[in-house]
Amino acid sequence: MKKIFKFFLFDLKRTFLVPAIAVVLYIINAATEFGAMGRDLLSFSVSGFEKADKAAEIYLYIFCGLILASLIYRTVTDDKLFKKARIDPKTVFLSRLFSAAVFCFLFATFALLLGTARLAILKNRNEDMFYVKDYPFIFSLFGKRGTYMLFGLSVGFSVAVAYSFVFMIHQAITSDFHPAAKVAFIAALAAVGVFALVVPYRFVSVGNVGTSVYGAGLPVGNISYAAIRNFTAAHYYQQVLPSPVVIKCAVCWNILHIPALVVGAAIIILGFLSHSFFSIKENADYIYGGKKK
Amino acid sequence: MAYEENRGKINFGGELIYKRYGKKTVLNNASFRIERGGIVGIFGLNGAGKTTLLNILSGLDGNFKGSLLKTDFTDVAYASQKDFFPPDMRIKDYLNFEATFSEGFDKEKIRGKLAAAKISEKSFIFSLSSGLKQYFKFLSAVFGGKSVVLLDEPFSNLDVNLRGEVVNTLIDLTDENRLFLITTHEIKELERLIDGFFILSGGALSEYYDAEEIVGKSGKSVEEFYRETVNEKNI
Incomplete structure (x- = not known):
């Protein structure tokens, strides 16, 4: 157990190597904004907000991409070493998922604190700027804790699901199975x-989980056409909802939707079990086409 | 076939090891058993299957037919030819990693050897020359605190000084409780160290040859004996 914990700490440290760039991006984003303030560009037009919204969306994709890239990079580079050090691949897989979750949580906390500071400065500078609390990527302690948590969970869960897919493909490719x-x-x-991707929209949700908590009415029901077209319900939500942070969460994975959550969890469990399957020599021998002798 | 000197019990080897890559059979029911500690060579021509055999013996390659005598791979260290280091890892990071996860790993000894060879611990492993990297892998394996150490071509790409270091280190570390199983084409370098050797040819291992006995009886060096055996007898 002690060894597993030590390994988790080691892997967590490695997790920060690549996505640390995401933090830098966030700081640049903030610096640019304050720079614009310095040039007396104190008011945003509506189109300005739309641009900011788009920028935040792109930023979120970059952030998810970086975490995922980090997980994949470490799967390719570190796993040979772990195999040689006799560290159980299931430990590696779980540890990697946990470290990604911890990273998302810490990053979201960082964003929350930085967002609070930014909002405080903006309010201090100009009373009229109070409405910037609606700025899509500012998470602040001024009443947005719920959506901030939602965001962190959504990003973390999405990365876990995507990584489980990648892990299974990696396991399959590197196994001794027949091509x-x-x-x-x-x-x-x-x-x-x-x-x-489709199932969350093929089945009616058990309920509007979170609706009352976050104060944003999340639509449920059969909207598979939107899912297939956009892969997520983000497009649909954008059409009907004013709440930008909820939209950002939906861009990743709608964790408020029970069927989506169940399917996502099933994929993560599948990823966990895949190693057991691929590492059984008899399976490889059988699927390889019988005896090799 | 057993290695019969009065030394510590090791009991290492395999029975009827069979391995193929696609249609090519690399190991064809290779069997051997080593019961005592010491330095043992596995010699063979290029493509004979030496590396494949070590991969199997170290537990890195689990897809083969046959059985192994030792399946507790946590007690087996392996300096492979293939790199397994993450490219962004520094020497000191690797040493810390091994010290954390491998019991008996002697970090300080390795640090001393690296300092003597003027290799900085802050260096990224990928930036080392192939010779220095090989030397680093050798050190990590022999000071890993394992009772069985597998070394795949430990002399490749090494300069004369480091070759001398490898030989001296092996002499220092040899004891009755540890087995060093070494594959190499540099038989001359190993000749004065080894207790005995196997020849891998046609996917199978020869009987165990006692080095002292070979030299004493035939008056030939191990290298000469090996060359004659492989070429003239065509095994």
Whole structure:
């Protein structure tokens, strides 16, 4: 147990190597904004807000991409070392998911504190700037704690689901299975992926979880056309909801939607179990086409 | 076939190891058993399957037919030819990693050897020359605190000084409770160290040859004996 914890700390340290760039991006983002303030560009037009909204969305994609890239990078580079050091791949997989979650939580906390500071400065500078609390990427302690948590959970969960997919593909490719078996597995996995994206919108949600908590009415029901077109419900939400932070969460993974949550969790568990399957020599021998002798 | 000197019990080897890559059979029911500690060589021509055998013996390659005598791989260190270091890892990070996760890993000894070879611990491993990297892998394996140490071509790309260091380190570390199983083409370098050797050819291992016995009886060096055995007898 002590060894597992030590490994988790080691992996957590490695997690920060690549996504640390995300923090730098956030600081640049803030600096640019204050720079604009300095040039007396104190008011945003409506179109300015739309631009900011778009920028925040792109920023979020970059952030998710960086965490995912970090997980994939470390799978490719570190796993050979871990295998040699006899560290159980399941420990590696779980540790990596946990470290990604911890990173998301710390990053969101950082964003919350920085956002609070930014908002405080903006309010201090100009009373009329109070409305910047609606600025999509400012998480602040001034009443946005719920959406901030939602954001952190959504990003973390999305990365975990995406990484589970990547992990399974990596396991399949590096296994000793017959090439045809690998292709069949990856094709099946792709089908599961499409299902995972569609299923939340094929089934009516159990309930509007979180609706009252976050004060934003989340639409539920059969909107699969939107899911297929946009892969997430973000586009749909943007059309009907005014709450930008909720939109950003939906861009990643709608964790307020029970079927989506269940399917996502199933994929993570599948990722955890995949190693057991691929590491069984008898499976490889069987699928390879019988005895090799 | 057993290695019969009065030394510590090791019991290392494999039975009927069979391995193929695609249609090419690399190991064809190779069997051997080493029961005592010491330095043992596995010699063979290029492509004979030496690295494949070590990969299997170290537990890195689990896809083969046959059985191993030692399946507790946590007690086996392996300096492979292939790199396994993350490219962004520094020497000191790797030493800390091994010291945390490998019991008996002697970080201080390695640090001393690195300092003597003027290799900075702050260096990224990928930035080391292939010779220095090979030397670093050698040090990590032999000071790993394991009772079985597998070394795949430990002399490759090393300059004369480091070759001398490798030989001296092996002499210092040899004891009856540890087995050093070494594959190499540099038989001359190993000749004065080894207790015995196997020849890997045609996917199978020869009987165990006792180095002292070979030299005493035939009056030939181990290298000469090996060359004659491989070429003339065509095993």
